[in-house]
Amino acid sequence: MCLGIPGQIVEITDAPRMMAMAEVSGVRREVNVACIAQGPLAGLIGKWALIHVGFAMSEIDEDEAAKTLEALRGLGEAQETLEAMAAGDAALEGRS
């Protein structure tokens, strides 16, 4: 829960709510980008960020993203986070 996971912003989905689509380890997930938004949201597309519980908290560069992901994999946290995302999707439908 406390360790973020790197994701790349690929699309702005709901500008008034500060929501964007991020790609996290091959999985797409809508995230809130309020904390890294400076200027127009479109400027975030292609950028990498550390994502904590669905919120992009800090912009990072691509190299940092790769290193962080590797560290998370080593700890088993990357898998845990992806499973938590899947559980969250299931919870929306009441399947969890």
Place this chain on the structure above:
Amino acid sequence: MKYADEFRDPKAARALLDRIAVVVDQIGATAERPVSIMEICGGHTHAIFRYGLDKLTPPGIEFIHGPGCPVCVLPMSRVDECVELAEQPGVIFTTFGDAMRVPGTRKSLLQAKADGADIRMVYSPLDALEIARRNPDRQVVFFGLGFETTTPSTALSIQQAAAEGLENFSVFCNHITVPPPIRALLDDPHMTLDGFVGPGHVSMVIGVHPYDFIAETYGKPLVVAGFEPLDLLQSVLMVLEQIRDGRAEIENQYARVVPEHGNPVSLAAIADVYEERPSFEWRGLGEIDASGLRIRGRYAAFDAEEKFGIGYGAGPRAVAEPEGCACGAVMTGRMKPVECPNFGTGCTPEMPLGALMVSSEGACAAYYQYGGARAATAAE
């Protein structure tokens, strides 16, 4: 040096370990009289065990595992209140999965779910918001848990709910802050800490200055660290160099992610939505002044404690910890996890008795998970 081979850059790891050994010698620390360094963050605890850093570094360094795992410090009374909320008719209780197995006095959330409560594991408070939108006839409660890293996410979610006028969403707020327990530990006359490795992602939100008192008032060094193994070694070296030189400063090893003044949007959201509680209970540590946050009056409609009359101020609070649980002693560094009589017998990750066994960030679970591998390596 088996573990060092697992590093992304084994040569860099070896170089850092050599430099650490030199500085430990210069300090004159030995296994009998070690320097004690507390890593505050549970993510660091996990990484230290995973990479065997406690074994790779010289015996003159002792790692003390700090209180920085929010699941581990969650008191039983709060778990009981979660169960009480989840068992209210019409409630959908949403939580991070980590919290499901934390023992309460009656049951854990996992048991409450098995007994029929509608408890759903979510990845994000945004999932809880969406569940509230889709279920207008149900009350959706989100279990807000965590340090400054996750606090902004619930603050922003509450702001969003307020903007939408979402009346069936509320947060059971258990957010806690890192600096107060550090102050409490430093005030403990039995505590012999020489320096700290500070949390990276908490600091990304709050910046480095909330730690200034550690250097200024208590004369101890702190280095904010990333959680890659090389980051940790580098940070330990920086702490040791300060000790050797008689300095006490707050340094930032993780400047590529941690801005000096933190994240302004997050801090503004936290300040808007939350205020300090006079005190908050920590499992194993007791009540600590100004260490928890509650939802401000202007957002009372989104405060599950207000909405359901459950929580602080709603009844007597003192709840004993389970019999034979040594979590408090482990968390203050007075005892090693393996010295707890329940370790590995009455208390395992599958059937945790104490909270330190619940999350991979808890010291006991980390010992349990990696202890076997380490013992095997030592025997080689």
